[in-house]
Amino acid sequence: MKLSKKVSLVDVPAFLTRTVNPPLTESSPITLEFETAVLEALAECLWLDVMKDVKAIPMWLSSVGFPYRRHNGSLAFVSTDADQVIKRLPKEGExxxxxxxxxxxxxxxxxHVxxxxxxxRFGLRDKNGGVPMPANRQYCGxxxxxxxxxVTLKASRNVLIPVSQDCPYYYKFAMKVAEKTTKSGPSTNRPITCPLCTDSTRCSGNIDSSHVVWTYNLPKHLAEKHLKASEDHITDILKQYEVIENELVNLGLQKPKSKQCAEGEKRQREDGSSTDLSHSKWAKGQ
Ligand SMILES: [Zn+2]
Ligand SMILES: [Zn+2]
Ligand SMILES: [Zn+2]
Structure with a gap:
């Protein structure tokens, strides 16, 4: 049987390399000889030396032969600290x-935001540990x-597109698509022109940024800027942009209702209590 070796070439910047001087094997094939403990210590020492340049370390997909493994299958000669730091590094585009x-x-x-x-806002469990975000503030979406x-809006070919010169995380997205929550695009938070702010500049193409409000910030904006508007009018506007329960499900903040029911019924059977699934504050969108 003929075995063919797959050769992979990895470019490593010279400043990440160090010279070593191990003994050579006594019999053929002559190669460098390291004791396991020495290789393990080298991995740890090398990491301490190059950790400041972690982003320059070339990444390579693991395979059957890389990295080396111990007989029990665990990775050998790998710095645990380096492994953890590298796993937390941002991937391309992140x-x-x-x-x-x-x-x-x-x-x-x-x-994510x-x-x-x-x-x-709804006192639900934040998947990433929870962030203090008082409800009476206005956050960049x-x-x-x-x-x-x-953040403002610009008319382009009869559609409005969001524009921001100063938000580092600005990206162009389709406003029409963002109107509906879906599994792949859960958030409906989008900049809109406030229906109650004077919008005299609309015909000129650019919209006054002070009239542009993120839909999640609308309750706060209306309460602050439009105190004189009728309650019915405010309610109508809020209804139009309310956050529905499906959005919370798609954002992973709430289980789908069918699962809730099943769990609620199970709990009810177990402890005889009933579960109230009506969340009145959702309906108000605040
Ligand atoms: Zn976050
Ligand atoms: Zn921003
Ligand atoms: Zn307004």
């Missing part, structure tokens, strides 16, 4: 959330920060 330590694809950051905002970013 950016770090300003509110937690997660790395998220830029085009998914709006959904929405998860934080709605978890705080792209990055989740407050008072940092101006």
């Amino acid at each position: 950016v770090e959330c300003f509110l937690c330590d997660a790395f998220v694809q830029l085009s998914k950051m709006r959904d 929405s998860m934080h905002v709605l978890a705080a 792209f990055c989740g920060r407050e008072g940092t970013c101006v």
Whole structure:
């Protein structure tokens, strides 16, 4: 049987390499000889030396022959610290959330931030540990920060597109698609022109950014800026942009109703209590 060796070439910057001087094997094939403990110590020492340049370390997919494994299948000569640090590094296209330590694809950051905002608003369990986000503030839908970013809308080929010069996590998304919550695009948080703000500049193509409000911030904006508007009018507007329960399910903040029912019934059977599934504050969208 002829065995063919698959050769892989990996470019490693010279500043990540160190010279070693181990003994050679006594019989053929002549090669460098390391004791297991020495190789393990080298992996740890080398990591301490190159950790400041972690981003320059080339990444390679693991395979049957790489990295080396012990007879029990566990990885050999791998620095545990390095492994953990590298696993936490952002992947291509990912950016770090300003509110937690997660790395998220830029085009998914709006959904991620929405998860934080709605978890705080409805008192639900935040998947990333919970972030203090008082409900009476207005947060940028792209990055989740407050008072940092101006977001406006621009008319282009009869559709409005969101625009921001200063939000680092701005990305262009289809407003029409964002109107409905789906599994792949859960958040409906989108910048809209406030129906009650004067919108005299609309015909010129650009919209006054002070009239642009993220839908999640609408309750706060209306309460602050439109005190004189009739209650019915405010209720109508809020109804139009309310956060429905499905959005919480798609954002992973709430279990689907069928599962809730099953669990509720199970609990009811177990302890004889009933579970109230009506969440009146959802209906109000605040
Ligand atoms: Zn986060
Ligand atoms: Zn922002
Ligand atoms: Zn307004």
